[in-house]
Amino acid sequence: MSLVAVYDALKAANVDDAKATAAVEAIENVREEARLRRMEVQIGELRADMEKGFGEIRAEMEKNSGELRAEMQKGLGEVRADITLLKWMCGGILGLMAMAFIRIMFG
Numbered sequence: 001m002s003l004v005a006v007y008d009a010l011k012a013a014n015v016d017d018a019k020a021t022a023a024v025e026a027i028e029n030v031r032e033e034a035r036l037r038r039m040e041v042q043i044g045e046l047r048a049d050m051e052k053g054f055g056e057i058r059a060e061m062e063k064n065s066g067e068l069r070a071e072m073q074k075g076l077g078e079v080r081a082d083i084t085l086l087k088w089m090c091g092g093i094l095g096l097m098a099m100a101f102i103r104i105m106f107g
Helices: 004-014 017-106
Strands: none
Touching: 004 017
């Protein structure tokens, strides 16, 4: 029911103008309080949904970072093995070159 209709009904019932206005304002205040309570509930629901969503995102990021860290450690282990192999190969080649040099120089 519109507040104008309430006001008109009160005036038709010969209610004093100040009392009719006060009654309409009281109804408006009740409506406004109800609207604010609904908004507070909706904000609370939105906050809960956002916290849940952020929690899921955080968990996914932690999972992905753990997987990435494991892959990086595996890759670094492979690189270290490759470097060790290259060191041995270079050492072997230098040894062969030294032996060839000594053989050429000292016959």
